[in-house]
Amino acid sequence: xxxxxxxxxxxxxxxxxxxxxxxxxxxxxxxxxxxxxxxxxxxxxxxxxxxxxxxxxxxxxxxxxxxxxxxxxxxxxxxxxxxxxxxxxxxxxxxxxxxxxxxxxxxxxxxxxxxxxxxxxxxxxxxxxxxxxxxxxxxxxxxxxxxxxxxxxxxxxxxxxxxxxxxxxxxxxxxxxxxxxxxxxxxxxxxxxxxxxxxxxxxxxxxxxxxxxxxxxxxxxxxxxxxxxxxxxxxxxxxxxxxxxxxxxxxxxxxxxxxxxxxxxxxxxxxxxxxxxxxxxxxxxxxxxxxxxxxxxxxxxxxxxxxxxxxxxxxxxxxxxxxxxxxxxxxxxxxxxxxxxxxxxxxxxxxxxxxxxxxxxxxxxxxxxxxxxxxxxxxxxxxxxxxxxxxxxxxxxxxxxxxxxxxxxxxxxxxxxxxxxxxxxxxxxxxxxxxxxxxxxxxxxxxxxxxxxxxxxxxxxxxxxxxxxxxxxxxxxxxx
Ligand SMILES: NC(=O)c1ccc[n+]([C@@H]2O[C@H](COP(=O)([O-])OP(=O)(O)OC[C@H]3O[C@@H](n4cnc5c(N)ncnc54)[C@H](O)[C@@H]3O)[C@@H](O)[C@H]2O)c1
Numbered sequence: 001x002x003x004x005x006x007x008x009x010x011x012x013x014x015x016x017x018x019x020x021x022x023x024x025x026x027x028x029x030x031x032x033x034x035x036x037x038x039x040x041x042x043x044x045x046x047x048x049x050x051x052x053x054x055x056x057x058x059x060x061x062x063x064x065x066x067x068x069x070x071x072x073x074x075x076x077x078x079x080x081x082x083x084x085x086x087x088x089x090x091x092x093x094x095x096x097x098x099x100x101x102x103x104x105x106x107x108x109x110x111x112x113x114x115x116x117x118x119x120x121x122x123x124x125x126x127x128x129x130x131x132x133x134x135x136x137x138x139x140x141x142x143x144x145x146x147x148x149x150x151x152x153x154x155x156x157x158x159x160x161x162x163x164x165x166x167x168x169x170x171x172x173x174x175x176x177x178x179x180x181x182x183x184x185x186x187x188x189x190x191x192x193x194x195x196x197x198x199x200x201x202x203x204x205x206x207x208x209x210x211x212x213x214x215x216x217x218x219x220x221x222x223x224x225x226x227x228x229x230x231x232x233x234x235x236x237x238x239x240x241x242x243x244x245x246x247x248x249x250x251x252x253x254x255x256x257x258x259x260x261x262x263x264x265x266x267x268x269x270x271x272x273x274x275x276x277x278x279x280x281x282x283x284x285x286x287x288x289x290x291x292x293x294x295x296x297x298x299x300x301x302x303x304x305x306x307x308x309x310x311x312x313x314x315x316x317x318x319x320x321x322x323x324x325x326x327x328x329x330x331x332x333x334x335x336x337x338x339x340x341x342x343x344x345x346x347x348x349x350x351x352x353x354x355x356x357x358x359x360x361x362x363x364x365x366x367x368x369x370x371x372x373x374x375x376x377x378x379x380x381x382x383x384x385x386x387x388x389x390x391x392x393x394x395x396x397x398x399x400x401x402x403x404x405x406x407x408x409x410x411x412x413x414x415x416x417x418x419x420x421x422x423x424x425x426x427x428x429x430x431x432x433x434x435x436x437x438x439x440x441x442x443x444x445x446x447x448x449x450x451x452x453x454x455x456x457x458x459x460x461x462x463x464x465x466x467x468x469x470x471x472x473x474x475x476x477x478x479x480x
Contacts, residue, residue: 004077008035012083014163020058022192027073028066036066047336047363050164074109079121088272093279103136107143119148130210150182155213161334172199176209217273223258224265225297231261231441241441261441263342263421264301266331271340302342306349320354325389328396330364338367343395351375360385391417397424406433
């Protein structure tokens with residue numbers, strides 16, 4: 001079976017490489033010639049663990065190629081997977097220009113196919129608003145002069161950073177199909193990955209399949225905003241959200257997954273998919289207040305973090321002229337993707353207040369330079385980023401940031417102040433090394449939180465001044 005994968009991005013590259021690994025012939029199609037050239041050299045155009053090796057292996061085996069000749073690739077393919085981007089458009093809805101541009105090219109190729117060839121399967125893998133796959137089907141029919149094809153929706157659930165493992169061992173594969181042959185073809189294609197367990201291939205109607213993707217991402221985004229809202233309450237009332245989280249997650253009905261407080265969600269999926277749900281609701285006159293709240297909490301979370309940093313320096317003359325180090329720019333660890341990354345907004349907000357920012361990211365530096373330009377400087381090493389800094393902000397929980405050499409860090413920095421936006425650093429070690437440590441949803445200021453607990457009416461800790469954490473930094477706990 002020959003598969004054309006359109007859109008050599010995070011989803012397309014992983015999809016194509018994994019299908020090739022299971023013995024299929026895969027041709028990548030993209031409008032970005034630079035990406036195609038890298039694939040031909042056996043290099044991944046994006047950073048994703050294991051992807052370059054997988055591409056090279058399959059290239060050497062002759063199962064992978066890359067072309068900008070879309071019409072030819074579609075003419076010869078048995079299955080075409082649409083994996084192009086569907087970013088947020090001007091009105092908050094998904095921007096479907098790339099998807100429909102591809103559909104038009106596929107229609108052109110359908111007209112030119114051999115009359116005797118089996119109709120190809122056109123699979124919409126991009127995340128698209130409900131009804132889009134059918135609209136693509138109608139467009140293919142109209143513009144190909146009624147040529148035969150099969151149509152399916154097949155949303156992708158991989159996570160950047162662990163995308164290959166997710167694709168090879170999926171919890172489930174959702175396919176939206178309306179004819180048995182399309183379902184059988186997709187079952188066959190995914191069989192190497194579903195035979196190991198999980199729920200296997202679940203065949204739904206096309207509209208429900210499209211909706212599963214939005215509902216899943218909206219649910220995950222809701223969990224993140226929920227715990228961040230609880231973290232805000234914990235901060236104000238002196239509770240520790242990490243302890244709260246453990247306590248609530250022990251309830252089987254709640255469970256331990258995806259309830260980590262931090263700087264909120266980012267990336268190319270959750271923010272845009274929540275917004276697309278809001279837009280679907282608006283168009284249909286269906287209220288989506290919960291998801292509007294999820295979006296609002298998420299936007300506020302990163303702004304609040306920048307405000308906390310600014311508040312810490314307020315009584316010392318503000319942020320102007322301060323040096324800040326930022327560890328991590330990618331929206332999550334193990335990816336170079338900075339789309340809608342909290343760190344980018346936080347860096348911009350702090351630079352606007354006059355701070356000089358130096359950042360380090362293990363993989364996202366090139367993308368960060370593109371997005372941040374002159375707003376901030378990049379450093380080649382986390383400790384170099386910290387040299388002379390008045391504070392360090394941990395924005396992405398890359399493993400290497402979780403247990404730094406605190407003594408070395410303290411020597412490098414001008415002031416021993418850390419804002420841990422992901423709650424991954426050891427409080428005990430940071431405090432023992434003499435740092436003031438601020439995290440999310442935790443009582444940074446021991447004295448202030450004790451005061452809160454003993455008062456009849458508790459004023460929020462934040463209004464008492466975050467700076468009380470300095471006391472804690474100088475008097476680490478005995479067992480720390
Ligand atoms: N990134 C993720 O983690 C993830 C996970 C699940 C689903 N999705 C969904 O998958 C889709 C793709 O996301 P992505 O992150 O891989 O996008 P991406 O931006 O990384 O890649 C898209 C690719 O499509 C190419 N492209 C654009 N227009 C084209 C055209 N007309 N013809 C050929 N190629 C074209 C671009 O050059 C780019 O290489 C989106 O709908 C997204 O919501 C993404």
